[in-house]
Amino acid sequence: MLVEHEQVAAGSVLPLLADDAVRAFADGMLRALHEHDATGRGDLVASLRAWLSRHGQWDAAAADLGVHRHTLRYRMRRVEEILGRSLDDPDVRMELWLALKATAAGTSG
Template sequence: MESAAARSGESVLVVPEGERLVVLAADGGAAVTACAEYAVALEAARTREQAGAGDEDELVVGVSAPAGPIAAAAAYKQAEQALSVARRRGRVYVEHEQLASGSVLPLLADDAVRAFADGLLRPLYEHDATGRGDLAASLRAWLSRHGQWDAAAADLGVHRHTLRYRMRRVEEILGRSLDDPDVRMELWLALKTASAE
């Protein structure tokens, strides 16, 4: 990065921070481009070799969104977030803008999120395994229809009263109220995580 910056006449600031380097460079400049190209080549080599993805000595880069000097602290936090995601995903290079655009669903691939989803939904899956109803599918249908009883019941091919009974059973088994929007959000994300596996 430093030699690419020097060749193009750019200034870069490299600050050692423990085992990491914090680099301040011009957005879209030669130093950032050289770093990105090296990371892409390294990731391609890792993919070909199928080894070293978890090696601690390997290069991992987190890049903030472009920021001026006044926003350096915010840019540092963004770079740390991108670095954390890169490490969790076994990636070489992640830009913060990739995290802020698109869908939150790719972030659900994290092992901790999967463990949370498995723990949250396990009682429903255990109930369904006994053949006493399909609570997980009923919950998914009800949540996907924003709690509209008739539409969700039609999707499932059951009477709305059957669906109401199933949702009461979900609340009893989980010990949580479906009237709470936070509970509904957590359950929806858990179901999305489970379906992504």
């Protein structure tokens, strides 16, 4: 994949997310959550995206989703259970955010 220096120098790493290895990482990281959501038992991917985009602010993320903050807390516990990883770990949050962005980049392009 060719990325122009100006794209990265301008402060955006988003062009790098189109890389096949990044997409495979993202698909693998989010697969279990997508499978859970497909059963109709909760919208964990959207909840995770909202929570991460609001930097873990429960009330703001819950308002974005139109759910009670306790519902969002429950969903984030389910994310941790399903993935077997702690959202308290900043590396995990970064990896999940990267996976969500890579997935979005793949569907928009």
